[in-house]
Amino acid sequence: MNKEDFLIYLEKDELPNYIEVKNAVDSLTTYDKKKILDEISTYYSKSGNQSFAERNGKKLRLSYQLLNKEFVENLADEIKKLNPKKVIELNAGVGYLSRFLQRYGIDIIPTDSHNWNFDYNEDVEKLTYEQALEKYNPDVVIQSWEMPGAKGSIKSLEYPSVRHLIWIGEKGNCGSGDLFDYSHRILERVGKYSLSINDILYRSHGDPCIGIWKGLKDEDGKIHSKEIQQVHA
Secondary structure (H helix, E strand, O other): OOHHHHHHHHHOOOOOOHHHHHHHHHHOOHHHHHHHHHHHHHHOOOOOOOOHHHHHOOOOOOOOEOOOHHHHHHHHHHHHHOOOOOEEEEOOOOOHHHHHHHHOOOOEEEEEOOOOOOOOOOOOEEOOHHHHHHHHOOOEEEEEOOOEOOOHHHHHHHOOOOOEEEEEEEEOOOEOHHHHHOOEEEOHHHHOOOOEHHHHHOOOOOEEEEEEEEOOEOOOOOEOOHHHHHHHO
């Protein structure tokens, strides 16, 4: 996979395997990495400036999580084990993760606030995480790559209908550190195939983490304490 293919590989119908994506990342030159960073930075800008895609007449639609066949396949298996009734993805970005999970048999609704300069997939519903929780009352929620200090994942856990949260990101660099005070299970089989934009940029970053948390409310709507939560997890 060359640099041009790498930038559009998520547009294809089938995901490459982990080794193919890893080799593509490893083969990128320093110049290529800088160029990719510059292009991605434009999409994360809220300044309203003309995007890279608009300037060049083509789409640049990357996921921060570099998806591959094994990662999505194993994640789908973990979701199926939860026997979910309603699954939504919060802060879905372009919507690639939900798109490929659907192809592995997961009935999932991608949602996002649409506050970023992304070229969103048509099925990514424009909703804040509060609006999405209220509209769909999901029992399983997926959240990926929260902004540092954000507490949306903890608020998702506190929502009455939520029984499980699947969180993807980096401990110490994404979301709130308080999330890790609650009992959770690391999905090592999924994490084994995890790659992200940070693996391209050689940034100093936190510990990659994909895990499952149990919802913080019992059937009566009462919030468990952290200690009780650990017993129930």
